[in-house]
Amino acid sequence: MRFRTISATAVLALSVAACGQSSSGGDGGGTIELSITLNAIAGGKNAKSAAYIQNWVIPKFEAAQKAKGKDVKVKFIPSGVDDEQYKTKLSLDLKSGKGADVMDIDGIWAGEFAEAGYIKPLSEVVGPEADSWEGWSQIPDAVQGLATYNGKKVGLPYGTDGRVLYFNKTLMAKAGLPEDWQPKSWQEILDAGGKLKAAGVPVPIQINAGTAMGEATSMQGVLPLLAGAGGEIQSGGKWSGASQPLKDALGLYQKIYSQGLGDPKLQQEAKGRDKSFAQFAEGKIGILMEGDYFWRGVVNPTDGVAKMAERDKVVGYAMIPAMDAGKGIRGQDFVSMSGGSIRAINPGSENPKEAFELLAFTLSPEGLKEETKGNTRITPRTDVNKEILAGDPLLTFISEKVLPVTAYRPPVAVYPQVSAALQEATAAVVGGTAPDAAAAEYQKKLEGLVGGAGNVAS
Amino acid sequence: MARATSHPDRYSADAAGLGRARASAFTAPALLLIAVFLVFPALWVLYLGLTNYRLTGIQAANPEVVGAENFLTALTNGEFWNSTWLTFQFVLGSAVIGQAVLGFAIAWLLRDRTGPLKRIVEGLVILAWILPSAVVSFLWVALLDRDGGTLNTLLGIPGFGWLLEYPMASIIVFNTWRGTAFSMMLYGAALGNVPPSHLESARLAGASGWQQLRDVVFPHIRGHILTNLLLISLWTFNDFTPFMLTAGGPDGKSEILAVHVYKEAILGGNLGVGAAVSTVILLINLAVAVFYLRLLRRRG
Numbered sequence: 001m002r003f004r005t006i007s008a009t010a011v012l013a014l015s016v017a018a019c020g021q022s023s024s025g026g027d028g029g030g031t032i033e034l035s036i037t038l039n040a041i042a043g044g045k046n047a048k049s050a051a052y053i054q055n056w057v058i059p060k061f062e063a064a065q066k067a068k069g070k071d072v073k074v075k076f077i078p079s080g081v082d083d084e085q086y087k088t089k090l091s092l093d094l095k096s097g098k099g100a101d102v103m104d105i106d107g108i109w110a111g112e113f114a115e116a117g118y119i120k121p122l123s124e125v126v127g128p129e130a131d132s133w134e135g136w137s138q139i140p141d142a143v144q145g146l147a148t149y150n151g152k153k154v155g156l157p158y159g160t161d162g163r164v165l166y167f168n169k170t171l172m173a174k175a176g177l178p179e180d181w182q183p184k185s186w187q188e189i190l191d192a193g194g195k196l197k198a199a200g201v202p203v204p205i206q207i208n209a210g211t212a213m214g215e216a217t218s219m220q221g222v223l224p225l226l227a228g229a230g231g232e233i234q235s236g237g238k239w240s241g242a243s244q245p246l247k248d249a250l251g252l253y254q255k256i257y258s259q260g261l262g263d264p265k266l267q268q269e270a271k272g273r274d275k276s277f278a279q280f281a282e283g284k285i286g287i288l289m290e291g292d293y294f295w296r297g298v299v300n301p302t303d304g305v306a307k308m309a310e311r312d313k314v315v316g317y318a319m320i321p322a323m324d325a326g327k328g329i330r331g332q333d334f335v336s337m338s339g340g341s342i343r344a345i346n347p348g349s350e351n352p353k354e355a356f357e358l359l360a361f362t363l364s365p366e367g368l369k370e371e372t373k374g375n376t377r378i379t380p381r382t383d384v385n386k387e388i389l390a391g392d393p394l395l396t397f398i399s400e401k402v403l404p405v406t407a408y409r410p411p412v413a414v415y416p417q418v419s420a421a422l423q424e425a426t427a428a429v430v431g432g433t434a435p436d437a438a439a440a441e442y443q444k445k446l447e448g449l450v451g452g453a454g455n456v457a458s
Numbered sequence: 459m460a461r462a463t464s465h466p467d468r469y470s471a472d473a474a475g476l477g478r479a480r481a482s483a484f485t486a487p488a489l490l491l492i493a494v495f496l497v498f499p500a501l502w503v504l505y506l507g508l509t510n511y512r513l514t515g516i517q518a519a520n521p522e523v524v525g526a527e528n529f530l531t532a533l534t535n536g537e538f539w540n541s542t543w544l545t546f547q548f549v550l551g552s553a554v555i556g557q558a559v560l561g562f563a564i565a566w567l568l569r570d571r572t573g574p575l576k577r578i579v580e581g582l583v584i585l586a587w588i589l590p591s592a593v594v595s596f597l598w599v600a601l602l603d604r605d606g607g608t609l610n611t612l613l614g615i616p617g618f619g620w621l622l623e624y625p626m627a628s629i630i631v632f633n634t635w636r637g638t639a640f641s642m643m644l645y646g647a648a649l650g651n652v653p654p655s656h657l658e659s660a661r662l663a664g665a666s667g668w669q670q671l672r673d674v675v676f677p678h679i680r681g682h683i684l685t686n687l688l689l690i691s692l693w694t695f696n697d698f699t700p701f702m703l704t705a706g707g708p709d710g711k712s713e714i715l716a717v718h719v720y721k722e723a724i725l726g727g728n729l730g731v732g733a734a735v736s737t738v739i740l741l742i743n744l745a746v747a748v749f750y751l752r753l754l755r756r757r758g
Contacts, residue, residue: 116518268708413515
């Protein structure tokens with residue numbers, strides 16, 4: 001009895017202290033052991049990235065090192081879970097001084113990881129060669145910004161992305177909407193939703209809401225809407241509280257989910273986002289706001305998690321409109337949000353120089369071209385993008401039309417907590433709370449998170 | 459053991475004849491393990507509860523002692539009390555009522571039976587108990603799923619979200635199903651200890667089934683009942699498996715305390731607040747244990 005009683009509460013402390021994999025092992029017999037981890041796994045999430053590391057990067061890198069007279073062994077540590085869980089796993093590993101030598105982290109975690117000492121400026125961990133990496137000259141400033149914290153580069157950017165509205169052309173045709181649908185205001189989205197509903201589409205519109213979807217609710221939901229209403233989560237050093245743009249964004253949620261244009265239950269389910277993917281692929285969802293990951297990794301006919309054989313014919317995409325023309329941030333007609341991962345070096349690595357060579361190797365032009373074969377994405381490098389994006393209509397669309405109007409999240413440590421409060425506000429509205437009340441509740445939480453009302457503008 | 463040491467006049471203080479030094483040497487490894495893996499973590503949680511320790515960010519590198527702030531935050535937080543109330547429902551519904559009553563009913567109905575029926579029923583109940591949680595949770599998600607769930611298909615009501623409409627009822631039924639085996643086996647063994655002659659005399663005296671239970675069976679197995687309730691209450695109180703069914707959702711409607719701590723500490727990164735809540739859970743567990751143990755003592 002005592003065992004159970006105490007052990008339950010002890011789990012917390014134990015898991016903090018004891019979880020994790022072994023880091024780069026010893027240097028037994030002159031062999032240098034390196035490990036690399038990403039949220040990718042063969043046969044599951046981001047399967048192609050996993051295959052790329054396992055089948056191309058590791059053998060090529062080991063061979064290249066051998067040619068230089070170094071015996072290097074690289075181990076790939078796969079993972080195939082939700083981003084929040086991946087982050088928890090990394091944090092626990094790093095907290096206990098373990099973890100892979102090279103690791104993918106979401107750019108938005110850079111702040112809190114850096115403050116905790118889980119990642120450090122590359123120039124400190126690796127040395128001057130990190131700042132003189134040949135790739136920097138090829139990477140646009142906005143993308144470099146993803147890997148920069150307090151003016152120091154804490155990793156190499158892995159790429160960027162953008163959000164659009166996807167729609168099912170077959171369903172749109174049924175509802176009498178054009179194949180090249182491009183809404184110019186929120187009202188036009190609602191009108192299209194109404195027509196889809198009248199045409200018998202079970203879920204006319206899916207815009208992520210609620211806490212179960214985590215950051216997907218922020219990035220593919222409330223933040224693009226906030227930008228469309230002319231708001232930013234933080235601007236000029238102040239966080240926005242219950243501002244009019246937030247009330248407008250929550251108001252759109254209310255219109256969608258209280259008028260049967262969306263499925264409120266889907267926002268509450270533990271695996272709601274995965275279900276939204278499956279339902280879109282099954283032709284049950286008309287319009288869906290998602291990032292380019294959806295195109296590349298979800299409905300991808302060859303290896304998506306919810307394959308659509310006819311993707312290129314059936315799936316259409318449009319830019320996310322501002323509330324009304326000119327009402328978006330910076331007076332824009334259209335908006336988007338972007339993020340991106342970075343690849344960082346574990347400050348506890350025993351072989352940081354070799355780890356950096358491995359890291360740079362994965363982001364070399366040859367490496368990126370190999371990785372994106374049949375799996376195109378927006379890489380950090382302009383030289384590579386020029387060659388590879390031409391073949392993919394959506395990614396060309398995103399890099400030419402969406403990236404110029406996009407916005408980024410504030411790269412500060414407290415952001416994930418603010419984001420969680422924002423997700424709770426959407427959950428409340430979908431659950432029936434009035435937008436104004438949900439916005440007021442958000443402001444209250446926000447004040448607690450960012451150090452008082454003085455840092456919040458309403 | 460506690461009884462043995464409390465009556466040194468009746469039992470020899472050194473029954474094994476080892477002497478103090480050798481006895482200490484024998485128990486030292488076990489005590490060391492307990493100290494390292496149970497006592498130290500528990501004390502560590504107490505300490506963490508007094509800091510603003512976080513999983514990431516500046517407070518991960520340099521946590522500061524903030525005193526009782528975490529406890530105040532936790533105790534003035536509506537979510538904590540909501541979770542406590544849900545946990546109370548969960549323990550009462552699935553352990554005290556569900557597992558104990560169902561387990562006793564099965565044990566009572568099968569007490570005199572032999573043969574395949576008894577073996578099949580016991581086998582099925584025990585199977586639910588010994589399967590790994592991950593497997594069982596997956597089966598229940600498949601059973602209760604909104605779109606392709608077995609239950610909805612059987613009932614012909616596709617689209618009904620059991621885990622969304624009745625999250626607490628779902629996890630209570632789940633945990634009853636999952637854990638009944640323990641109560642069933644414990645009561646089965648206890649019923650074997652009720653002297654048949656007492657039941658026989660009661661029957662001859664014209665006692666009804668209920669009267670036999672109340673006046674003959676229950677007094678005999680009172681200790682078993684209380685021990686069972688103590689164990690399953692504490693296990694259920696700290697059970698994390700419902701997380702795998704509902705993840706505490708929708709919107710916290712099934713966020714029992716074990717899930718609340720996980721969300722607060724691990725997903726939310728607030729290790730300090732999580733530790734404070736863990737400490738409160740520890741105290742509640744102790745209170746529950748003391749309550750049952752006092753009842754148990756009164757037996758004599």
